[in-house]
Amino acid sequence: MTASSTRRTTAAHSRLAAVGAIAVAGALLLTGCGDQTKGKNENSGSASTDNAPLADKLPQSIRDKGEIKVGSDIAYAPVEFKDSSGNVTGLDPELAAAMGKQLGVKLTFDNGTFDGLLTGLRSGRYDIAMSAMTDNKNRQEGVDGDTGKKVGEGVDFVDYLTAGVSIYTRKGDTKGITSWTDLCGKKIAVERGTVSEDLAKQEAKNCPKGKKLTIEPFDDDQQSQTRLRSGGVDAASSDFPVAAYAVKTSGGGKDFELVGDQVEAAPYGIAVAKNDTQLRDALQAAMNAIIKNGEYAKILQKWGAQDGAVKESVVNGGK
Numbered sequence: 001m002t003a004s005s006t007r008r009t010t011a012a013h014s015r016l017a018a019v020g021a022i023a024v025a026g027a028l029l030l031t032g033c034g035d036q037t038k039g040k041n042e043n044s045g046s047a048s049t050d051n052a053p054l055a056d057k058l059p060q061s062i063r064d065k066g067e068i069k070v071g072s073d074i075a076y077a078p079v080e081f082k083d084s085s086g087n088v089t090g091l092d093p094e095l096a097a098a099m100g101k102q103l104g105v106k107l108t109f110d111n112g113t114f115d116g117l118l119t120g121l122r123s124g125r126y127d128i129a130m131s132a133m134t135d136n137k138n139r140q141e142g143v144d145g146d147t148g149k150k151v152g153e154g155v156d157f158v159d160y161l162t163a164g165v166s167i168y169t170r171k172g173d174t175k176g177i178t179s180w181t182d183l184c185g186k187k188i189a190v191e192r193g194t195v196s197e198d199l200a201k202q203e204a205k206n207c208p209k210g211k212k213l214t215i216e217p218f219d220d221d222q223q224s225q226t227r228l229r230s231g232g233v234d235a236a237s238s239d240f241p242v243a244a245y246a247v248k249t250s251g252g253g254k255d256f257e258l259v260g261d262q263v264e265a266a267p268y269g270i271a272v273a274k275n276d277t278q279l280r281d282a283l284q285a286a287m288n289a290i291i292k293n294g295e296y297a298k299i300l301q302k303w304g305a306q307d308g309a310v311k312e313s314v315v316n317g318g319k
Contacts, residue, residue: 042183057278062105075221080130107130129270155271159318161305166234176261187233192218
């Protein structure tokens with residue numbers, strides 16, 4: 001994916017992690033994720049400024065309210081999702097909670113559709129967006145990748161993980177799909193506004209006459225999985241950790257299988273408004289603090305994302 005300003009991932013070929021790593025995390029998780037499409041959902045990562053070493057780095061307005069509002073598409077297990085009790089959990093919420101301890105505030109996750117998160121950030125609905133979002137130049141500069149036109153002021157990113165994109169099919173029914181070029185003449189389900197959708201659009205332009213690639217975009221990844229499970233499409237695509245988790249957990253591992261290599265590996269970043277440099281720098285300091293103290297590694301290990309670990313959080317590292 002190289003175009004959309006609301007996509008999740010972009011860059012070069014890479015196999016981020018083995019499915020076995022996700023399988024370890026899958027054993028720790030519940031497959032029933034509850035209602036993932038409605039409402040506001042709070043992560044329990046509250047903290048006191050009394051014992052928070054980085055509290056003074058935050059803007060005073062954030063310290064006064066004791067909360068950072070986080071826009072997130074909470075239907076993207078294992079990165080962020082609701083468990084069977086309706087509580088927000090996953091990689092991003094746990095990292096956010098650990099950062100909150102460093103900063104002395106609670107990071108509250110507010111559910112929204114992925115392609116509307118940056119709009120919500122620009123409008124002030126959220127203080128930040130943290131949702132397996134790829135840091136790339138289009139987003140940094142506020143450019144629509146499809147048209148090349150500027151659509152906003154852009155955002156800054158605090159990078160914290162590397163991930164790529166994968167294709168998966170029904171188990172035992174791959175339709176001969178091993179790469180994106182094999183999708184011509186077939187149907188694929190994707191989440192709207194993601195790199196998966198961008199890649200599918202690009203591939204569709206290259207398909208020969210009479211072998212149209214049909215793209216079915218959905219509001220969230222769960223809907224894509226349901227469409228594939230029912231046989232309505234030949235394949236689905238999402239970020240590798242999410243695809244691997246779906247393969248491991250859906251139907252007890254009997255519904256789906258990964259096909260081909262992971263592609264487009266790039267950094268995930270926490271999106272912050274361009275004029276919120278103090279908040280951005282505080283988040284970067286908090287991320288680097290949990291990398292240094294070992295909490296970061298423990299959280300990534302729990303969720304099977306350790307092969308995407310970074311040694312240091314940087315700002316706007318995406319290309």
